[in-house]
Amino acid sequence: MKIAVDAMGGDHAPAEIIKGSIRAANKFTEITIILVGSREKIMECIPGTGLPPNMEIVEAGEMIEMDEHPAAAVRNKKDSSIVVGTRLVHEGKAGAIVGAGSTGAQMAAALFGLGRIKGISRPGIATIIPTLHRGKLLVDVGANPDAKPENLLQFAMMASIYSELVLGIEKPRVALLNIGSEEGKGNELVKEAYELLKKSSLNFVGNIEGRDIPAGNADVIVCDAFVGNIVLKTMEGLASSFAKLLKEKLTANALRKAGALLVKPGLKEFAQDLDYSQYGGAPLLGVNGTSIICHGSSDETAIFHAIRVAKECIERGIIEKIAMEVEKFGQINHDKT
Structure with a gap:
């Protein structure tokens, strides 16, 4: 199981994002955490002991600022950390994306990159x-x-x-x-x-x-x-x-x-x-992939728990269960009318 983390998004990025990710990697040794962002900036925040063996870095040369128009930024910045991280989920290289940057940008990246679950009109x-x-x-x-x-x-x-x-x-x-x-x-x-x-x-x-x-x-x-x-x-x-x-x-x-x-x-x-921060991030329900949205001011603890939530969503097959239940739910309520 692999979980991508937008290392560049959030008020305290990348330092707190990386701390929370390392903490999660040490706790959940069965998963691999992919830090997405500027390798140079990420490495500046890595402690002397280095990255845990179950952590990777995927380069993303751009980032979306909070004041940018979400949809336009996602379309124009194909190499931004949230877009690259979401693409990893779409390509099956990660099971989830965790981000603490622009909520609008993460939503747009999920809608453009993952699409909606069949039968869901809006996430x-x-x-x-x-x-x-x-x-x-x-x-x-x-x-x-x-x-x-x-x-x-x-x-x-x-x-x-x-x-x-x-x-x-x-x-x-x-x-x-x-x-x-x-x-x-x-x-x-x-x-x-x-x-x-x-x-x-x-x-x-x-x-x-x-x-x-x-x-x-x-x-x-x-x-x-x-x-x-x-x-x-x-x-x-x-x-x-x-x-x-x-x-x-x-x-x-x-x-x-x-x-x-x-x-x-x-x-x-x-x-x-x-x-x-103890509750982790908020899942974007309705998109065809696991996208966990964190508070902009997320610290190490919030990121740790957000990764935990992403892990639980993958393990319990939330996306697949919602897809199945949407079809069943629609049929049940169709029969009632």
């Missing part, structure tokens, strides 16, 4: 969010801000498969993110999507409001990318602000500092549960 980005009852899946968080009802249905179906196979959740509860829990609430998009989900073979539990997400009342939360991205960034901001405020209050004086030492193990676990 969706699914990410794990922390809740009171383990991590749950939110989809779409960045691919389609102008989604159609049938897109939301397909997102729900693919995320449900992912939740079952990768997260180990039997019959995942699927909910539609809305402004109210009652049927008939929301704009035309969610009202039409509600009807499609209700008629589907999914374990659809109805609408869910934003305040219910942290409680873990659903295993898969479905929405368009405009809403999903706002929800995701708001949760990340709240978690970061809450952690800073908690630290400030617990260290305000000597007595509180002494008390903080007693609860330090619990606080450490709490912080870890809220840390996005």
Whole structure:
């Protein structure tokens, strides 16, 4: 098994990308990690011990900047690290691509280079969010801000498969993110999507409001990318602000500092549960190949876990299972109509 990693994409590339990749290579010795990017810049970040034996470098002389138009950049920069890495997946030389650069560029590279799974009209980005009852899946968080009802249905179906196979959740509860829990609430998009989900073979539990997400009342939360991205960034901001405020209050004086030492193990676990880097990257569900999209600010830990997620997707045949289930899903719902 080989996993390609875009060494040049991300706020902390290539140093943190390489650190996370080396950590993954040392942990998962059964896989080979391919660093894609400028060999010269990559080698500058390699420790004195050198690359682990299960790591390779594939040269890519260009990189796509965050402010470039994604589709145009992918078309014009054929030798960019994300395009070359995605091409390795298309050619069967790698089983997955992991990237922390421009989300739009990685999506465009996947759509142009890998294509969509037959029957899927648009891919969706699914990410794990922390809740009171383990991590749950939110989809779409960045691919389609102008989604159609049938897109939301397909997102729900693919995320449900992912939740079952990768997260180990039997019959995942699927909910539609809305402004109210009652049927008939929301704009035309969610009202039409509600009807499609209700008629589907999914374990659809109805609408869910934003305040219910942290409680873990659903295993898969479905929405368009405009809403999903706002929800995701708001949760990340709240978690970061809450952690800073908690630290400030617990260290305000000597007595509180002494008390903080007693609860330090619990606080450490709490912080870890809220840390996005522990969940790895977000799979781009619906493209005909495994593409894991990471946060732009991903550090060593985030990249390590993103590679772990890519490994699990390959091992469990997520792409093949989604393709099979799309065909079966379509037939079941065709028979219902």
